[in-house]
Amino acid sequence: IAALENGELGPLLSPGTLRGLEDECVTDVKVPGTLHFGRGAVEGGSGVTVGLGGPEFETSLANRVQPGVVAGTCSPSYSGALAERLARVGPPESEPAREASASALDHVTRLCHRVLADLLFQELQPHFNKLMRRKWLSSPEALDGIVGTLGAQALALRRMQDEPYQTLVAELHRRALVExxxxxxxxxxxxxxxxxxxxxxxxxxxxxxxxQRLFRRLESQASWLDAVVPHLAEVLQLEDTPSIQVEVGVLVRDYPDIRRKHVAALLDIRGLRNTAARQEILAVARDLELSEEGALSPPRDRAFFADIPVPRPSFCLGLPLLLGRLPLSRLARPSLACLPRPRSPSLVRPRAQR
Structure with a gap:
């Protein structure tokens, strides 16, 4: 009892048993890793930096594996079980090590998800490049390619355990709508x-x-994404300003990371150039931005518009001095309600010396 209280009692397992467990764990993890990720990813050869999470590792991993292989090996359940097994046979002070191993396994899982998503969307990019063009209005070819490619990977993705699969398919759902x-x-x-x-x-x-039908088949739980495109369609189709304001209000309520620049881009697409109407509609997004100053940003898995950059917005003439210098005939033209932003003085070429 005295030895136990003073921490003098040695480990319950013999050194040989501990070494055997360590060797077994290393072998169980190393062999599947060597088969699926390539010998370089395990042993540091072929220019791969050993150490999870580095850009060299991610780039090499993406070049070495296919989506089905990653889907089959990204599940943390097997390695997590090994960590729990070692924690049970180890002394109480091994709890911090168990927590560290769980954190590392979670990082590996997220890394695998990112690599898999990158691989899929590299294949999908040619289809996304065809969207929002004249041919897209009359042909479903581009979207059929997107849906077909994602659907074809469903069986490989379903090899994963439920929890990592749900996390991955939700991210694929979000990223597909963003793109x-x-x-x-x-x-x-x-x-x-x-x-x-x-x-x-x-x-x-x-x-x-x-x-929406596709991701329901894939059992995505990210149903919060389903309304974003219908909201945008309503803003484009509605005619009167009050109705557009209401729809924009619903949009900013459901997707709080939307900003005035996104709404302004949408108004540009629908050809709304009336300055007063634009300001009334944009005021809805402006009020949201002011009310959320200092608030925390939405978590990464609930971000949407934050991942969509838009071109620099135009600026509308509002200075009486400038307006007074323009002829009335030009002010009456809707196309001149807004002008491009002036270039920085440092970018303006000096006139050639005569």
């Missing part, structure tokens, strides 16, 4: 008439429904 909306807000399409707006909005709704 779908990105070309829209970057202004690939410009609606020149109410008829065009109706066509674009209708196509957006059809695509949104098809993507």
């Amino acid at each position: 779908y909306v990105r070309p829209l807000l970057r202004g690939r399409l410009r609606c020149s008439s109410a008829r065009t707006r109706i066509r674009v909005a209708g196509r957006l709704r059809e695509d949104a429904a098809q993507l």
Whole structure:
């Protein structure tokens, strides 16, 4: 009892038994890793830096494996069971080591998810490049390619355990919608008439429904993503300013990381140039930004518009002095309501000396 109280009691297992358990653990982890990730990822050869999470490791891993292999080996359940097994046979002071191993396994799982998502979206990028163009309005070819490619990977993804699978498919769901909306807000399409707006909005709704059906089949639990494209379609199709304001309010309520620049880009796409109407609509997003100053940003898995950059917005003339210098005939033209931002003085070329 005295030896136990003073910490003088040695380990319950003999040194030979401990070494045997260590060797067994190393072998159980190393052999599957060597088979699936390549000998370089395990032993540091072929220019791969040993140490999880480094860019060299991620780049080499993405070049060495296919999605099905990553899906089959990213589940932490097996390695997690080994960590729990060692913790049970170890002394109480091994708890910090168990927690550290659990954290490392979680990091490896997230790394594998990112590598797998990168591989999938590299394959999908040619299809996303065809979105929001004239042909997209009349042909489902681009979206069919996206849905078909993602659906074809479903069986490989389903080899994972439930918890990591749900995490991965939710991220794929989020990223697919982000990549779908990105070309829209970057202004690939410009609606020149109410008829065009109706066509674009209708196509957006059809695509949104098809993507929703796909991720339901994949058992995605990220249902918060389903409404984003229909909201954007409504903003494009509605005619009167109060209705657009209401729809933008719903949009910023459901996706609080949206900003005025995103709403302004959407108004540019629908061709809304009336300065007063634009300001009334943008005020909804501005009020949200002011109310959320100092608030925490949404977690990474709930971010959406934060991952969608948009071109620099135009600025609207609001200075009486500048307005007074323009002829009335020019002020009456809607196309001159907003002008491009002036370039920085450092970027303006000096006039050539005569």
